[in-house]
Amino acid sequence: MKEFAPVWGVVLAAGQSRRLGQPKQLLRLGGEALVRRAARQVLEAGFDGVVVVVPPGALGEHVRAELAGLPLTLSVCPHPELGLSESFRAGLLALPPGVAAAHFALADMPFVTAEHHRTLLDAFRASQPPLVLARFGDEGVRAPPHLFRADLFGGFTQSGDHGPKHLIREYGPQAVWIDLPAPALRDVDTPQDWADLSAG
Template sequence: MSFSGPVAGVLLAAGRSTRMGRPKQLVPLRGQPLVRHAALALSGGGFDLLLAVIPPGEVGEGVRAALAGLPFTFAVNPDPARGLAGSFRAAVAALPGELAAVHFALADMPLLTGEIHAQLLDAFRETGAPLVLAEYGNVQEEAVRAPPHLFRADLLPPLRVLPDADHGPRSLLREYANQAVILRFPTALLADVDTPEDLGRLEEGLRGR
């Protein structure tokens, strides 16, 4: 297997936003939709192709519009209500063959940068590890593992058949944990947006930057 082959960057942007009360992908943050912040970072990570998984209907069209001008193709998760696993399935089904790996990021983590994504990609290029994972925690803090996650291509077939009950590929992450390369980042970068209160705290933290 070639570790120098193409690597896809995938933005999972089909969430239902039940706690936000409106499509969180499209809520404005510093003058642009939340999803565009994540997409800009992913597009700066050095990936060979970019795919966004979006919901059907009006919200999906809004995400397409929010990513205008960025080099993404799109796949639709036809039923986001059935969970994150459907977005993984939709992504893997839409991706071309002959990839070396796929890197998955979330649409609601706007503080990540292209450099963060590039560090995971570089770690894969250097090691060929089956998993390259991010964890977040400052000195003397217990780390929290969260996306982005990079999967080597031979781990993709199980993602095609994830059951709806799975909140993402947890069993796969556990199975290959002892072979994973893990990169640690500051706690602040873990900020995600699930509720209006999350959005307010994020806006306050960004004020003056």
């Protein structure tokens, strides 16, 4: 059986939910907090380990409580107010030496399943491209989860509330693209998003 270098999943769950007005990580869908649902799906996909990036302070304690009992590595993002870029770096810092790649997922996309995550993992293991990128629906909307090979980690130099778009631009021509269904793109940013999602 072929041996693979470890590939870890990273769930970004340190956001401040400014537009929503309440911590999205703690919202419950089907009786389960969104952060636990997201972490569980990544765990079930078969990664060699999973990091969940959590906020500091009282909110972080609540998020940790929702994750209790899951075999996770937790990483505190000390400055989530500086944007998503800080969460990416906190996730990278928590990875063990020798990983081949990291797969980044968001805590507020509850319909991205373990099977979806596994599809990206399998695509990486098949040819080890620099990027494995997801796109959703007939329109091909690009959105996480995205998987980055380890030699790209040093390029996570972005700031503000976004991921390493410059790496996606640079290495996009070499990327493997995975098509996921449009309903999996649904996320929670605003009260209306949550109302619509809760209503099914």
